């Protein structure tokens with residue numbers, strides 16, 4: 001194993017990300033190479049010292065400062081936000097107008113066909129009379 005590779009493996013080992021097979025290879029290299037062995041002991045000592053350091057507490061204002069310095073998302077205009085719902089609403093209105101027209105045409109045709117028989121027509125044209133007229137009969 002080259003010393004360059006051993007250095008990389010040492011870092012990975014300290015991070016706990018070195019697979020057992022490579023750990024064995026590193027161990028073999030460290031037994032023969034005093035240079036890499038020193039690097040490992042130095043890195044180990046450094047890691048231990050860093051872990052002993054007290055966790056730095058962040059000042060209260062830091063959080064607010066970071067948040068206030070974040071780039072703001074440009075506010076979307078009211079029209080832009082509702083453009084899609086306007087399109088949907090317009091489609092719904094157009095559709096209901098078309099449907100209403102079609103129903104009206106069909107209804108008109110069927111009511112015309114019933115004028116031939118008076119009795120049937122009187123039942124169907126109930127909607128044209130008020131309830132009072134119906135009870136007067």
Ligand SMILES: [Zn+2]
Pocket residue numbers: 002003004006029033035036037
């Ligand atoms: Zn080495």
